[in-house]
Amino acid sequence: MARRRGRDIDGIILLDKPTGVTSNRALRRVAKLLDARKAGHTGSLDPLASGLLVLCFGEATKVSGWLLDADKRYTAMARLGVSTDSADADGAVLDRRPVADIDAQRLESILAAFRGPQQQIPPMFSALKHNGQRLHELARAGVEVDRPPRAVTINALDGELVDDDRLALAIDCSKGTYVRSLVADIGEALGCGAHVEALRRTALGPFVEPDMVSLEALEDAVGDTPGAWQEWLQPIDTALVDRPDVHLDATAARRFGHGQAVAAGRTDLPDKTLLRVYGPGRVLLGIATMDADGQAVPRRLLVQRHGGG
Numbered sequence: 001m002a003r004r005r006g007r008d009i010d011g012i013i014l015l016d017k018p019t020g021v022t023s024n025r026a027l028r029r030v031a032k033l034l035d036a037r038k039a040g041h042t043g044s045l046d047p048l049a050s051g052l053l054v055l056c057f058g059e060a061t062k063v064s065g066w067l068l069d070a071d072k073r074y075t076a077m078a079r080l081g082v083s084t085d086s087a088d089a090d091g092a093v094l095d096r097r098p099v100a101d102i103d104a105q106r107l108e109s110i111l112a113a114f115r116g117p118q119q120q121i122p123p124m125f126s127a128l129k130h131n132g133q134r135l136h137e138l139a140r141a142g143v144e145v146d147r148p149p150r151a152v153t154i155n156a157l158d159g160e161l162v163d164d165d166r167l168a169l170a171i172d173c174s175k176g177t178y179v180r181s182l183v184a185d186i187g188e189a190l191g192c193g194a195h196v197e198a199l200r201r202t203a204l205g206p207f208v209e210p211d212m213v214s215l216e217a218l219e220d221a222v223g224d225t226p227g228a229w230q231e232w233l234q235p236i237d238t239a240l241v242d243r244p245d246v247h248l249d250a251t252a253a254r255r256f257g258h259g260q261a262v263a264a265g266r267t268d269l270p271d272k273t274l275l276r277v278y279g280p281g282r283v284l285l286g287i288a289t290m291d292a293d294g295q296a297v298p299r300r301l302l303v304q305r306h307g308g309g
Helices: 023-034 058-062 104-113 135-140 179-190 215-223 228-232 236-240 250-257
Strands: 011-017 038-041 050-057 072-080 082-084 093-096 116-120 150-163 166-173 194-204 245-247 274-279 283-290 295-301
Touching (some): 011 023, 011 058, 011 215, 011 236, 023 050, 038 058, 050 058, 058 236, 104 179, 179 194
Parallel strands (some): 050 194, 082 194
Antiparallel strands (some): 038 050, 072 194, 150 166
16 A cells, blocks of 8 residues: 555545556555555566556545455467467467367357356465465475465356457456466366466456556546546545435434444345445445444544545
């Protein structure tokens, strides 16, 4: 999370991250551009990858944790016949194998086996830790360790051969899924190996590709009339649109703002439901959990400020 001197900006920007830039560098660049005091993102993209990077500013950083659990969608180009140590185009080539003819029926049969819940072994080139050390640091030192498989779900997976040795994939997956591992596993199932040649994230939770803005467009907006960039700043509650909402009167809103549980006024929701809580004027007060008595118990309270910066 980037913290620096600057102004208070509260909201979310959907950045179209370019390739060749780390997610943290892209975040710092936008935070500096907007002179934002506090900023964070909701899950890294590899430097090789482009697409949706959700940037949270100010009070929006308090809801970013819930987006880490969101499903994601990607498009990927897999290069068949070449396996690399990182399972992407930046890695060293491990082997090359011929690509046999792959008809549509065989391809569909193989892709079908990867749909649904499964156990996936994370790649060595990842930010996961082993005994306190990042796996990618061990990998670069030539060390490989056992990685326990993780439960992931591939909600949807479609593919089309666009060349003799290139497979275009559309992937909808749960948190924790490594597309590089998925592509490498598909390559092994095809008998030829594969790595990710290009990767683009097109959706994360409620956020989708058409709402993204490029770094260049943001820079142009900042260079135009003051505040022009704010057309790209989305309200904090856009991150929580799939959560039920609760609306409080002024008295209950004050109590909630002091960290007290208040009657949610919802009889249609089970306990432990995560709630968006609003006060008068549809001001987002924070996030709560419904308890067994029908009360909204505060989880995260938002500081109320005027304007987005």
